Amino acid sequence: MMSSQIFVAIVAASCVLSSGVVTAQTLVAAQSNTERSRNADASPQPFLQNPDLSKSWTLVKTFSDEFNSGRIDRSKWTTDMRPWGERAWSSDNLSQRDGKLFIKARYEPHTHRGNRYFYKLGILQSQQKTTYGYFEARIKGCSRFPGLCPAFWLYSNGREKNPKYPKVTYSEIDIVEMLQAGWDRELRRPTEVNRIDCNLHTRVINELGKEEWIRPQQMPDVCEHHWDAPWDPRDDYHVYACENTPERITWYIDGEKVAEEDNLYWHLPMSVTLTMELRPPLIAWAGVDGRVPVPDASTPEGFPTEMSVDYVRCWVRKPE
Template sequence: MSKQPFLIAPDPTKSWILDETVSDEFDSATIDRNKWITDMRPWGDRAWSPDNLIQGDGSLRIRARYQPHTQRGNQYFYKLGILQSHRKSTYGYFEARIKGCSRFPGLCPAFWLYSNGRDRNPKYPRVTYSEIDVVEMLQGTWDTATKQISSPNRIDCNLHTRVLDEAGREQWIRPQHLPEVCSHHWNAPWDPRDDFHVYACENTPEKITWFIDGKKVAEAENLYWHLPMSVTLTMELRPPLIDWAGVDGRVPVPSESTSKGFPTEMTVDYVRCWVRRPE
């Protein structure tokens, strides 16, 4: 029998077909370049480097390292790893088994889906961008109630989108703009740095549902997440190493840059993506 989603209480009405084009057990000695993109231009505070992806012994390690440098006239303090699928997906079940990195705060191991801003769905003409964060861990989010950063066991499952307003102008919709739909988190009874856990989401035309270790932890109405999206695994910088500012929404903070805690790695045992078997 083919691999099926890891669920504590699977829906007996749903049958899944593994999509091999966006799934990987990472069992080979090298990364499958026909399946994955590993070299991307700098983006905001993030400078990607293919040598921060290390595959072997049945897993993929995505590294972040302290390496001050200048690229395209911009100053960066770290180099990070990204793995992104060539093929894009929209609806289905997306799952990865991941162990977080050792450094906290300042880094965010992430498993997410996002569109390129060009592909459109004619059924949803106002939507110009879709992003589903299956998991963002170790973010160290500032808690306005406790006046301190959140603990490492906070697991974030958020949504982001851009839509056209009545005048045809693009507007961001993010957790701070529409929290009842876009903002979701779960406080785990364990530390994601200590061991592997299975992070997943199901995207359907009606709703988005998140699962951790096979248990449903969040659900949202699918208002805008209907575009073709790349399956993506990354190491991301977070405060205090960056600030939420600038044209790209994040900028390095030179005074906080440090080699302490670097290099560090997140480890991915597998990524598996399914589509529904036709009824």
């Protein structure tokens, strides 16, 4: 079998012959393809440019999927969920073909239990929950921008607790949210298409005994992280990952570390989740804990559209 070094060298040489230039993105793509080929015959390991050789990983199949079959593995994943706020999920918006998962968003005005919706979206959520580990997915964004957010994230259900952290009532780690067109407070305008968000959200019991949100808006120094990619996430697949430990949370994109934060609140059992969700101008923020549709902005233009996922994988550290 051809080694990964030889494969990457051949790809680089062919690029030089054709264009005279080898970009970092070309090499990352070549390494990713080699990784997929090698992993067909061996247990995959996290895709890292500079791996810590002191860490040894075990793949957790419960939260991992190569999406190689013709249908979604219902023993691992659920896709049929009731609406959350303005998010109307439809299991029909998920499919597997050609070794990939596709999550669709489509324009479909409808009413559910008296609430009006304009779009149907897709969600893939793990049947079981986990907390610490290394989480990785290879994703290509959807074509429409702005208005949608392909995302890979972990979140708790608000009921399960960790007795070591009794004041924490909710944990959410956004491994990646792309195409958000969020608000840039410094430039005072929506962010560009290449802004990659890696944010944190939590709820805690404060000193007065009341539950309160801690989010990027309330605590940006802890919860807000982003990275401006030198490429458009709609154009190709890239590897988005996060390691969660009791001490810290670290984000990686294409094997390079892009952000790190002390782990203050993110210790609860969480679901591994992939979603396609609405963003402004198709919705509006309605306070700290809500979103609402914007009927006047709702449009079929740019729909349907899909995000695609090559794989999702989860590892835990082997005991030292």
